[in-house]
Amino acid sequence: MHDQKNGLLWAFCLCLGLFSKDTEIPVFTGALRLHMPAPLADQQILDAFRVNPDKTLTLKELSKFLGVAPDGRAFLRKRVRQLVHSGHLRSLPLKRFALAHLNEQYDGYVRRNPRGFGWFIADAPEIEDAFISPPAMAGLFDGDRIKAVVYQSPKGWDAQVHQVIERGRERITGTYLLRGKAHMVQPDPKIFDEPILITGKGIGKQKGLFPGVLVEVQMLSFPTDIAMASGEITGVLGVPGELSVEVQKSISASGVTYEFPPEVLEQAAKHEGAIPKKAKSGRKDLTTLPLCTIDGATAKDFDDAVYAKREGENIRVHVAIADVAHYVVESTSLDIHALDRSTSLYYPGHCIPMLPETLSNGMCSLKPNCERLCMVAEVVLGVGGAVKEAHFYEAVMRSHQRLTYTQVQAFFEHDAEAIATIDEDIRVSLVVLRDAAQRLRKVRKRRGTMDLDVPEPVIHLDEEGLPVAIHAHPRVEAHRVIEELMIMANEAVARFFTKKKRPAVYRIHEPPDAKKLETLFAFVRRLGANLGDVDVEDAKSTQTVLQKIASSMTNHPAKDTVLSLVLRAMMQARYSSDNRGHFGLASGAYLHFTSPIRRYPDLIVHRLLKKIFRGEVDEKDSAEALESLALHCSNQERRAVKCERDINDIYTVWYMQDKVGEVFSGRVVSVTDFGLFVRLSQHFVDGMVHLSTLGGGPIEKDEWGLGVHAPRSGFQIRVGDPVVVEVVNVDLVKKHIDFILREPKPTNRSTLPTPAEPWRSKAKKQPKLPGRSTGWSPLETEEEEVTPEKERPPRRKKKGKRKGNPRKKKKGKVSKSRRSTSKGSKRR
Structure with a gap:
């Protein structure tokens, strides 16, 4: 009877459109009861968490609190996920959720990891870098500026993305793909991990465009919940693995713009030629002062000139700086693009300037024997190096000579040829400048200045722009x-x-x-x-x-x-x-x-x-x-600093490509969980020796990162130890250089039996030494005498017939329990 009533009720409700065919048939118990989940508003879900803001809830606990029936949990799960995506809730380990405190949002930018997750780098320096989970990284590009909620999880600091403020890049690089009739570009995983749809006319007709080449893409739209990102190809870089292609890829991936718009070049070109008299009026004339520039041998933009003279025991120093502000007027196109770049980018043999070269290498460069507008800091130093006077003003100057660091250093070392190349008044100034620098250095040392002489690589190129040598930059x-x-x-x-x-x-x-x-x-x-x-x-x-x-x-x-x-x-x-x-x-x-x-x-x-x-x-x-x-x-x-390092790594790896199989000496500079990093002595190049290549048994790492140790063989190596390595692999795309250790060689000599103990066929366990209960340390290099264990007499063999291995079944013998089914038995 109940089934008949339920069937009639089902048909009646279906005609009225109260629920669909897939809805579970309700049970009729005399009154009309429909077990349909009432739609939950987001505010109801958030209120459930606001009752106790510090408490975390699972989906089951939340549904119980809200009184949601089991058949309504799917809808609740969907709403909770949307609230997490919007930043109102945060997802925690063990499938728990908590309220995201929206009043603790911070601005910052995203750093994407190739494995899918990312890091939130907050603008506020007191906020630690926070982890962004792979699902939360969906739609985010490397360098995007976002608002995020930072909270502490059991594993550290996590970030919940709330809003994208500004996209970090308008151009990206990637590999051109053809999927049926669809043209796509797969970006570098460090930038974005989803393909970009290519739109526009003339797709596929560009010169040199074929699947597998690297291309540059101008973004047209960014990904949404219902659409993928789109863009158009603006240039074909070339085949991956070529030096110029990899360098251009790194520049594009960093988001650095290397071309100036026509209106910017036009504004810069207006300042070419002689300085007008109007620009010189009101400025101090320093054209007769023997100022000189001191820069690197390859420098083209000279932005500072110096001069010093003695005044009794004091020294008067003039530091003249190019007056760029006179030419770059605020809010002009020239100024806007300079602000966008904010800095010049230098890499071997090249420079991407902040300003067009007509200014950076022209009117703003303090070239010798050319009048230039400048800003001057005139400082008087006392005997102890203290600043007694300081004056600042606008001036007109003329550099009397362009010097290099090598030339000046040779002069300081009394090299006759260098002395002959420098004008007399400049030589007098250099001696006084040296005295002034020594006074200043003593003052800074007394007050606690840190002078870290960290070596930096210098990459030398040939006429074709290929690296021919790498060494540490000398700081003279x-x-x-x-x-x-x-x-x-x-x-x-x-x-x-x-x-x-x-x-x-x-x-x-x-x-x-x-x-x-x-x-x-x-x-x-x-x-x-x-x-x-x-x-x-x-x-x-x-x-x-x-x-x-x-x-x-x-x-x-x-x-x-x-x-x-x-x-x-x-x-x-x-x-x-x-x-x-x-x-x-x-x-x-x-x-x-x-x-x-x-x-x-x-x-x-x-x-x-x-x-x-x-x-x-x-x-x-x-x-x-x-x-x-x-x-x-x-x-x-x-x-810019990150891009310069990446390009230097590319040149370094390219330089080592033809050295696979060669052996070099070096030193261990760091120890990680997966290997040793070795710096070569002949070339300023770092490579990795993977722990799996060391041999000699399991490898243990010192808890302080000082070295590694193989307990079985006794092999140990620590930071600073000299080694000999062989180059075994060079990967230009991944920018990896792999070594294997040649000397010292891990050996198993300690595991071999000694003549004094011919009966011992296995390696003797070394007893624990005092002070080593907390783990091995590579600093304990002194050999300690280890007394052998007490010799045991060999075990006597028991007389009688030796029983065979019970596990080994005799041929033809089968247990009674298996006789009826065993194929090995003749009796079935």
Whole structure:
């Protein structure tokens, strides 16, 4: 009877459209009851979490709290996922969910990992880098600016993406694909992990376009929930694996623009020719002052010139900087594109300038015997190196000679040929400049400045642009003289702004993180350094200890490793309108003033100085507006530095391609969970020795990362040890260089029986030595005498017939339980 009523009720409700055919038939118990899940509003779900904001819920717990029937959980699951995607809820391990605190959103940018996940780099330096899960990375490109909620999970800091503020790039590179009639480009996984649909006329007709080549794509639309990203091919780069193609790919992948629009080139071209008289009026004439430029041998943009003379015991130093602000007017197309780049990008044999070459290598370059507009910092130094006077003004100058670092260094070393090539008044100035730099260096050393002489690679090219040699960049006294003078000028200008209480864009370097410092000090102590007690919260004490570490590691085998660890422990220097000092230079106020041709923050400082000279106050120069500019410049600087490193790696790998099978000497510079990194002595090249190639049994890593050890063979190697390696593999696309260890060779000699113990067929276990209960350390190199175990007499053989192995069945014998089914039995 009930089944008949249910059938009639089902037909009646179906006619009224109350539910579909797939709806479960309700049970009729005398009254009309429909078990249909009522639609839940997002607000109801969020209210359930707001009852106890700190509590996490599973989907089952949430449905029970809301009174949702089991057949309605699918709908609830869908709504919860949408709330997670929108940033209102966050997903936690063990299938739990929690409320995302929307009032704790931070702005930052995305760094994508080729394996699908990403990192959120917040603009606020106090926020640690947060992990972005692969599902949350859907639709995000590397470099995108986003708003995200940062929260702490059991595994660390996680980020929940809430909103995309700005796309990080308009052009990308990728591999051209043809899927049926659809034209697609697969980007580099470091940029984006989904194919991009190619649209537009004339697809596939470009010269050199065929499946598998690298192309550059101009983005037309970005991915949404219902549509994939689209773009059009703007250029064909070439076949992967070629040097020029890989370099161009790296530049495009970084988002750096290397072409100037026509209107920008037109504005720059207007400033060619002689300087008009109107531009010189009101400026100080320094054309007779014997200023000179000192730069690298291949430099073309000379943005600073120096001169010094003695005045009794004092020294008067002139630092003249190209007046770029005179030519790059605010809010023009030239200025907008300069701000977009924010910095020039340098790689072997090439430069992508911040300004068009007609300015950077023309009117803004302090070429010899050419009149140029400049900004001058005139500083008087006392006997002890203290700044007694500082004046800043606009001027007209003429460089009397263009010198190189090599030429000046040879002059300092009394080389006769170098002396003959330098004018007499310039020679006198160089001697005084050297004295001034020595005074400044003593002052900075007393106040705790860190002088880390970290080696950097220099790649030499042949006429065809191919690498022919790589070595460490020599840091000679000529470099140090110019460095000291530029730091002096930058600090003097920063103090001028603080004295005037006017906003500026400072170069700040905050104290390092206490946890990183403790890890660094523990590592150095394991190497044998005696640091004593260090208060990591005291900046002065920390600076003293770090400088002590740097100076004590001058001749240590692990010098490069320690210096790189010191750099990693440091905070990254950045630009800000808030003067927080410079920890590395131990300076209370520091900014960039000396390179406006290649750094936009320097250009901002020049403009602000000019406004102070004229007594102007501009509302656009508020601290908030300058902070926004500083943040942009910091991000662009990081992008350029990363691109320069990637291109250097490409040149390095290309250089090693024809050296597969060759053997080189080197030193271990670092130890990771998967291998040893070795730096070659003959070439400034790093490669990896994978732990799986060491042999000698299982490999254990020291807990401090000092070395590795094979317990069975006794083989051990640590940071700083000399080794001999063979190049076995070079991958240009992945930028990997693989070595195998030739010397010292891992051996199994300790596992072989010795003549004194002929009965022992297995390796004798080494007894635990005192002090090694916490794990092996490569520093314990002293051989300790190990007493052999007490010899045991051989076991006597028992008399009688030896029983066979019970597991081995005799031929023809079958157990009773298997006789009826066994194929081996003759009796069935």
